[in-house]
Amino acid sequence: MTLVNKQTIDKFVLWRETEGKRIPYDFSIEITERCNNHCRHCYINKDSNDKAALEKEMPLSQIVDIAEEAVSLGTLWCLLTGGEPLLRRDFVDIFIHLKKLGLLVNIFSNAATLTPDHMRLFKSYPPRSIEISVYGVSKATYEHITQTPGSYAKYLKGLQLLEDNKIKYHLKTVIMRSNYHEASAIIKYCRERSKELVRYDPFLCLRYDNDKKNNAIIKRERLSAEEIVALEKRDSGRRAEIKKICEGAKTRSGVGTRVIRCAAGVDSFAISAAGKYQLCQTLKHPATVYNLKKGRLKYAWEVFTPKVRSISSPKGRYLQSCACCLIVNICHCCPAIAYLEEGEMDTAIGYFCDIAHARAMRFGDRKLTQNLIQPKK
Numbered sequence: 001m002t003l004v005n006k007q008t009i010d011k012f013v014l015w016r017e018t019e020g021k022r023i024p025y026d027f028s029i030e031i032t033e034r035c036n037n038h039c040r041h042c043y044i045n046k047d048s049n050d051k052a053a054l055e056k057e058m059p060l061s062q063i064v065d066i067a068e069e070a071v072s073l074g075t076l077w078c079l080l081t082g083g084e085p086l087l088r089r090d091f092v093d094i095f096i097h098l099k100k101l102g103l104l105v106n107i108f109s110n111a112a113t114l115t116p117d118h119m120r121l122f123k124s125y126p127p128r129s130i131e132i133s134v135y136g137v138s139k140a141t142y143e144h145i146t147q148t149p150g151s152y153a154k155y156l157k158g159l160q161l162l163e164d165n166k167i168k169y170h171l172k173t174v175i176m177r178s179n180y181h182e183a184s185a186i187i188k189y190c191r192e193r194s195k196e197l198v199r200y201d202p203f204l205c206l207r208y209d210n211d212k213k214n215n216a217i218i219k220r221e222r223l224s225a226e227e228i229v230a231l232e233k234r235d236s237g238r239r240a241e242i243k244k245i246c247e248g249a250k251t252r253s254g255v256g257t258r259v260i261r262c263a264a265g266v267d268s269f270a271i272s273a274a275g276k277y278q279l280c281q282t283l284k285h286p287a288t289v290y291n292l293k294k295g296r297l298k299y300a301w302e303v304f305t306p307k308v309r310s311i312s313s314p315k316g317r318y319l320q321s322c323a324c325c326l327i328v329n330i331c332h333c334c335p336a337i338a339y340l341e342e343g344e345m346d347t348a349i350g351y352f353c354d355i356a357h358a359r360a361m362r363f364g365d366r367k368l369t370q371n372l373i374q375p376k377k
């Protein structure tokens with residue numbers, strides 16, 4: 001029998017006790033930069049045996065320290081990500097430690113290295129969810145993207161293991177030039193096979209290590225604004241979401257001079273593969289990163305983060321573009337993305353600006369795109 005208890009949110013004890021307080025409900029942690037695949041679009045992957053990446057990895061004790069302090073600050077769940085987190089030899093120990101702290105644990109994986117031992121682990125200590133990326137519905141497309149022969153069969157085997165053992169998972173995808181021809185089939189496959197909300201993302205960000213050769217590949221994999229809008233036009237859910245945001249934008253007056261205008265550091269934070277504290281996984285500007293060797297997480301959360309969130313921009317070009325942009329909420333340009341593209345947080349990035357404008361023209365109102373200066377291409 002299923003008991004359904006309908007309560008309004010203000011009746012939840014957790015809500016009552018945390019209302020008005022600033023609490024880091026969740027954090028993500030990159031436990032490795034290494035990966036068994038070599039995906040074309042990836043912003044982080046290093047080879048499975050990359051020596052420098054291995055040396056950089058946080059030891060188990062450091063991960064546990066961070067998690068313990070996070071729990072003392074009120075954290076409820078965390079995300080283990082990478083690279084491919086399952087490549088860590090001590091993955092099982094990391095996972096069990098986090099679970100024993102009472103955390104709900106999400107895992108991002110490509111499923112290729114899942115084993116029957118992982119199934120036994122997940123039956124004893126269920127993860128909150130496992131999110132698996134699907135790059136194609138054919139071996140040719142999948143392996144063209146992963147650039148790893150044999151990866152398609154391994155990923156399918158991993159999915160089958162999860163299904164056979166009734167371990168909950170979600171499928172998601174990244175749509176890019178190399179799988180655009182299969183986009184509809186991939187999204188359909190994800191929806192049918194994981195029976196839960198599927199996330200698809202056509203927004204490729206550049207690499208954290210700023211590797212020029214790989215960045216050039218990522219740029220070639222990016223879809224044009226027209227292709228992205230065409231994809232979204234076929235998706236009623238996405239269409240409705242963008243339309244709703246555009247409706248709200250009509251009464252906005254821009255976002256002001258603050259550079260960070262999203263939820264980064266509001267109720268979550270991230271830890272990089274090198275053990276540095278960040279407001280979100282992508283935000284790498286040195287002024288926004290805190291070295292946890294110099295101080296505690298509590299300081300990073302309570303003192304450092306509000307200071308970073310209050311950084312404002314004096315740049316005229318920024319103040320006349322993103323800062324007063326009515327369509328900022330349908331734009332994927334943000335300080336993290338801008339820093340990876342141009343080395344500065346307060347700048348509009350032409351590619352993302354074009355996409356936002358195309359979305360507003362197609363799903364919103366042409367008037368929303370007026371009064372903006374064109375960013376540097």
Ligand code: SF4
Nearest residue numbers: 262264280282334336
């Ligand atoms: S990636 Fe950009 S928009 Fe997303 S949380 Fe980070 S800074 Fe904010």
Ligand code: SF4
Nearest residue numbers: 322325331333353356
């Ligand atoms: S990049 Fe363009 S669309 Fe995006 S917030 Fe800035 S001005 Fe607006």
